[in-house]
Amino acid sequence: MTTTKSKVVYSPVFTDGAEFRIPTFKLLKQDGSLYKSAKAPDLDKEKALRIYRAMITTRILDERMLAAQRQGRLSFYMQCTGEEAAVIGSAAALDDNDMIMAQYREQGALAYRGFSIDEFMNQLFGNELDYGKGRQMPVHYGSKKLNYMTISSPLATQIPQATGYAYGQKMAGDGHCTITYFGEGAASEGDFHAALNMAAVHRVPVIFLCRNNGYAISTPAAEQFAADGVAPRAYGYKMDVIRVDGNDILAMYEATRAARAMAVEHNRPVLIEAMSYRLAAHSSSDDPSGYRSKDEEAVWREKDPILRMRLWLESKKWWSEDDEKQLQENMRREVLETMKRAQKRPPPPLETLVSDVYDEVPPMLAEQFEKLKAHIRRYPDEYPKSAEHAKGGA
Amino acid sequence: MSKMNMLQAINNALDTAMGADERVLCFGEDVGVFGGVFRATSNLQQKYGKARCFNTPLVEQGIIGFANGLAAQGSVPVAEIQFADYIFPAFDQIVNESAKFRYRSGDLFNVGGLTIRAPYGGGIAGGLYHSQSPEAYFAHTPGLKIVVPRNPHQAKGLLLGAIHDPNPTLFFEPKRLYRASVGEVPDEDYRLPLGEAEVIKEGTDITLLGWGAQMEVIEQAVELAEKDGISCEVIDLRTILPWDVETVANSVFKTGRLVVTHEAPLTGGFAGEIAATIQERCFLYLESPIARVTGMDTPFPLVLEKEHLPNHLKVYEAIRASVEF
Numbered sequence: 001m002t003t004t005k006s007k008v009v010y011s012p013v014f015t016d017g018a019e020f021r022i023p024t025f026k027l028l029k030q031d032g033s034l035y036k037s038a039k040a041p042d043l044d045k046e047k048a049l050r051i052y053r054a055m056i057t058t059r060i061l062d063e064r065m066l067a068a069q070r071q072g073r074l075s076f077y078m079q080c081t082g083e084e085a086a087v088i089g090s091a092a093a094l095d096d097n098d099m100i101m102a103q104y105r106e107q108g109a110l111a112y113r114g115f116s117i118d119e120f121m122n123q124l125f126g127n128e129l130d131y132g133k134g135r136q137m138p139v140h141y142g143s144k145k146l147n148y149m150t151i152s153s154p155l156a157t158q159i160p161q162a163t164g165y166a167y168g169q170k171m172a173g174d175g176h177c178t179i180t181y182f183g184e185g186a187a188s189e190g191d192f193h194a195a196l197n198m199a200a201v202h203r204v205p206v207i208f209l210c211r212n213n214g215y216a217i218s219t220p221a222a223e224q225f226a227a228d229g230v231a232p233r234a235y236g237y238k239m240d241v242i243r244v245d246g247n248d249i250l251a252m253y254e255a256t257r258a259a260r261a262m263a264v265e266h267n268r269p270v271l272i273e274a275m276s277y278r279l280a281a282h283s284s285s286d287d288p289s290g291y292r293s294k295d296e297e298a299v300w301r302e303k304d305p306i307l308r309m310r311l312w313l314e315s316k317k318w319w320s321e322d323d324e325k326q327l328q329e330n331m332r333r334e335v336l337e338t339m340k341r342a343q344k345r346p347p348p349p350l351e352t353l354v355s356d357v358y359d360e361v362p363p364m365l366a367e368q369f370e371k372l373k374a375h376i377r378r379y380p381d382e383y384p385k386s387a388e389h390a391k392g393g394a
Numbered sequence: 395m396s397k398m399n400m401l402q403a404i405n406n407a408l409d410t411a412m413g414a415d416e417r418v419l420c421f422g423e424d425v426g427v428f429g430g431v432f433r434a435t436s437n438l439q440q441k442y443g444k445a446r447c448f449n450t451p452l453v454e455q456g457i458i459g460f461a462n463g464l465a466a467q468g469s470v471p472v473a474e475i476q477f478a479d480y481i482f483p484a485f486d487q488i489v490n491e492s493a494k495f496r497y498r499s500g501d502l503f504n505v506g507g508l509t510i511r512a513p514y515g516g517g518i519a520g521g522l523y524h525s526q527s528p529e530a531y532f533a534h535t536p537g538l539k540i541v542v543p544r545n546p547h548q549a550k551g552l553l554l555g556a557i558h559d560p561n562p563t564l565f566f567e568p569k570r571l572y573r574a575s576v577g578e579v580p581d582e583d584y585r586l587p588l589g590e591a592e593v594i595k596e597g598t599d600i601t602l603l604g605w606g607a608q609m610e611v612i613e614q615a616v617e618l619a620e621k622d623g624i625s626c627e628v629i630d631l632r633t634i635l636p637w638d639v640e641t642v643a644n645s646v647f648k649t650g651r652l653v654v655t656h657e658a659p660l661t662g663g664f665a666g667e668i669a670a671t672i673q674e675r676c677f678l679y680l681e682s683p684i685a686r687v688t689g690m691d692t693p694f695p696l697v698l699e700k701e702h703l704p705n706h707l708k709v710y711e712a713i714r715a716s717v718e719f
Contacts, residue, residue: 099467133500142499149466150499154490160459161466161491168467171419171445178463190483194456201451356497357536359506359560362589362636365536 022231022243024275027250030303032311034250041254045318051092051249052313053327054112055084055306060331061107061120062280065138068339069284074124078139082247082279084108085305086211089252090179090272094260099165099178101149101158104139105211105278106181113146117334121342133356134348156182156189159208163199163269166206170267177205177263179256184273185216187230199269200237207259208271211246213278218291231273239269246274247305250312277303350376350389398579401572403546404434404511407553408472410583412442415470417507418557420447422457422474431476432513432572458484458510462491465505465562472557478514478566479523485531492562493537506560509553513569514542515607515657516689516703521696527606527658527689532564533635533667539563539588540634542606546577551586552632559588568607575610591638593645597627600651600716602709603642603668605631608655614706619713626713634664642668643675650681651716655704660688682719685712 027038034040043051062079069077080087083105091100091109100109107120119131123141126134131142132150142150149165152158162180169176186192187210199206210230214221221229234241240262244255252274259270277300281288288297313319354361354369361369373390380387398406411418420435426449429436439447450457454475461473475481481488488510496504516525529540539561543549549567556563568575594609595616602612609630616626627645631637646652652672654665665686672684687704695702 101463131500131502132498135500136498140498142502144502150503152491152494152498154486157459157462157487157491160456160487161463163456164460164463164465164471165467166463167460168464168469171417171469172467190453190455191459191487194451194453194459197451197453198456198460202448352500356501358539358636359496359504364636364639 017232017235020232020235022228022241024243024245025251025255026245026248027254028248028308028312030308032308032315040250041257043250043253045316047092048313048318051088051112051253052309052319054088054108055309056327057111057117057331058084058088058108059306060328061111061117061335064332064335064339065124066280066284073339073343074138076138077124077284078105078282079280080105080108082300082305083211083213083276085249085252085309086246086274086276087181088112089249090209090256090274093253093256094179095176097147098176098260099147099149099162099169101162101165101178101180102151103155103158103182103186104151104153105183107139107141109181110141110143110146110148113143113148115141115143115146115148117338118342119143121338122345125342125345126347127342127345128348129345130348133352135352155186156191158182159186159191159195160198162206162208163195163204166199166204167202170205175264177207177260179207179209181209181211183216184210184212184221184230185219185224187233188224196233196237196239196269196271200239203267204269205263205267206269207256207263208269209256210271210273211276212273213276215278215282215292217282217286220291229273229275231271234271239271241271241273243273243275246276247303247308249305249309347385350386395578396581397576398546399573400543400546400549400567400575401432401434403550403579404553404567405436405438406579407550407557408435408438409441411470411472411554411557412438412446414583416446417468418446418470418472419464420472420474421450423450423452423476425449425474430474432569434511434567435474454480454483455487458487458492461508461510462487462495462505465508466495466503468507470507470557472509472511475510475512477524478512478528479526481512481528488532488538488564489535493535495562497537504560505562508562509556509565510563511553511565511567513572514566515568515570516694516699517570517607519696519699520694522693525694525699527566527656529566529634530658530662530664533664537562538635540566541588541632542566542568542634543632544568544606544609544630545571545575546579548586548632550579551584552588554583555585555588558585563588566606570607571610586632589633589636589638591632591641592630593627593641594630595626595628597625597649599625599649600653600713601627601629601642601645601649602653602655602713603629603631604655605634608657608704611704611706611709612655615709615713618706618710622714624713624717637668639671639675643672646672646676647679650679653685653687653709653712653716655687655709657689657703659691660686661691663688682716685716687712
């Protein structure tokens with residue numbers, strides 16, 4: 001039984017979906033001018049500059065923290081470089097109270113929401129002010145007040161969770177939606193398919209934002225799927241879909257704004273495929289020279305989404321060379337100073353090892369903890385981070 | 395008080411929870427108008443509407459992923475997995491997500507409202523894939539609670555306890571007892587505590603420990619043993635994780651002997667965990683080795699199900715062997 005009446009044929013007729021050609025939505029050329037017949041979204045100066053500042057924050061944070069990782073100050077890092085427009089353009093089109101459930105490369109969305117450099121640093125260094133209490137590797141940010149769900153390393157698990165979260169929002173009738181981010185590699189996981197299907201069946205206000213950045217670590221998109229990207233899958237779930245130039249901040253903003261309206265006003269989930277390129281390595285542990293050419297990277301470096309937006313801002317007379325210089329200098333200084341402060345802060349106290357497993361520490365775990373503290377008291381020099389905290393107790 | 399079987403008690407618990415709090419939602423495969431393949435969710439859609447009790451697509455990882463998101467949002471999802479044997483596609487969502495949500499976020503977010511219901515266990519000619527008892531897989535995962543009821547009264551009280559517990563809880567229902575176990579169940583909202591075992595019967599010679607459908611088996615074995623003049627103490631563990639060491643250890647201090655029984659295979663079964671902990675606590679009090687009476691280390695069979703299962707005769711033999719050691 002299907003929901004649409006199917007035409008009957010009397011010889012085997014196969015279809016390959018070739019009739020579905022998905023266009024790419026673009027507004028902004030690389031020189032900062034609009035395409036002919038393209039109309040800029042309704043974006044005032046204040047909001048445009050908020051977006052731009054978040055892009056610069058993200059770019060500089062990424063540069064400095066990768067350098068810090070190379071210097072051995074940080075165990076691990078992941079950059080968003082090249083994908084800032086896809087992430088920040090979409091986040092900016094939402095209400096700040098909409099939920100964001102990201103993968104791990106979306107620090108730009110968090111920067112846009114107002115996560116401070118200090119908050120970024122506290123997580124990266126896992127110090128006592130880290131909201132996550134030093135439990136997760138760097139870049140696993142989360143913020144309750146900014147409606148940004150704490151990152152989890154397993155890929156795609158956040159996608160069906162976003163469907164569920166948004167179903168709850170629909171039930172609460174609060175007029176909000178959820179956006180979930182993931183890469184084109186994660187879209188191969190079963191959770192992706194489960195999430196889209198359930199969202200379509202139950203008419204859930206959720207936006208699925210696929211950052212198609214060309215690579216899942218070293219695996220190129222061509223070895224990830226035979227189809228024309230991730231977008232065509234939406235048809236199979238009867239879901240609205242749009243493919244966008246992910247390096248085009250205006251197109252990303254406008255597409256997400258329209259998607260949000262469909263989600264919130266009509267409970268229609270939407271899939272957005274942002275076509276971009278991961279200019280950086282997958283992570284600080286990865287070396288792209290093993291699987292792609294410098295020439296290929298150079299082509300995409302020419303399509304820098306931040307420069308493209310800057311040129312547009314300059315054409316609007318909203319931004320100048322001086323503004324740029326000042327912002328970059330201030331940001332570099334803030335990142336550096338904040339990093340130094342964060343690095344010096346003490347680690348989370350020993351009891352964070354056992355708290356938050358449950359709402360209360362169960363007896364068996366409390367007993368294990370007392371044993372551990374007694375052990376640390378016997379070898380305080382071996383546990384410099386926690387020897388002080390182990391002093392209490394039986 | 396009303397006379398109910400276990401399914402009716404579970405249905406009544408869900409009805410009670412949904413009636414009291416509109417954030418409680420029930421969903422899963424065939425859970426909607428049909429009321430679930432076992433009818434545990436009968437009439438809930440009719441009573442509370444399609445938005446609060448509904449069918450999901452046939453995708454366990456999706457059901458639990460969806461439930462995790464709902465719980466994080468502040469809803470109180472009660473997700474049904476049709477058979478515990480089919481919970482494994484959701485293993486990642488349960489083990490890596492539900493269990494770690496609070497810890498990894500430093501308590502910014504949690505899925506404490508989540509309850510996952512799944513019928514488990516053998517004795518219904520269900521073969522490999524309608525018979526398993528997967529509690530031990532999950533018991534290895536800090537952050538989860540695991541609850542198994544033994545009768546209708548326990549089922550309602552523990553399920554309401556699980557739904558209101560601020561931690562993600564797996565609720566494994568002994569499906570062999572769904573209609574077979576009948577008893578008096580209070581009509582009102584009552585919640586039995588999680589993490590507490592219950593001494594069902596006091597005795598002095600030996601402690602019998604089990605959970606779920608195995609409690610009935612223990613009862614039959616104890617009847618035989620007591621005819622031989624062996625005084626048995628019987629404990630229902632009720633919560634597998636985190637489990638009540640105190641109650642079990644106190645009993646073994648008194649009796650000096652322990653038999654643990656479960657349907658799941660021996661190797662890696664939860665009885666091993668109990669035996670290790672109890673011998674640590676009670677070493678000098680033990681009169682005989684702690685015995686485990688369990689399913690065999692095979693996939694769950696069909697025709698030879700009776701041979702495979704740890705029935706009352708096997709438990710009785712273990713009691714005798716322990717006392718005569």
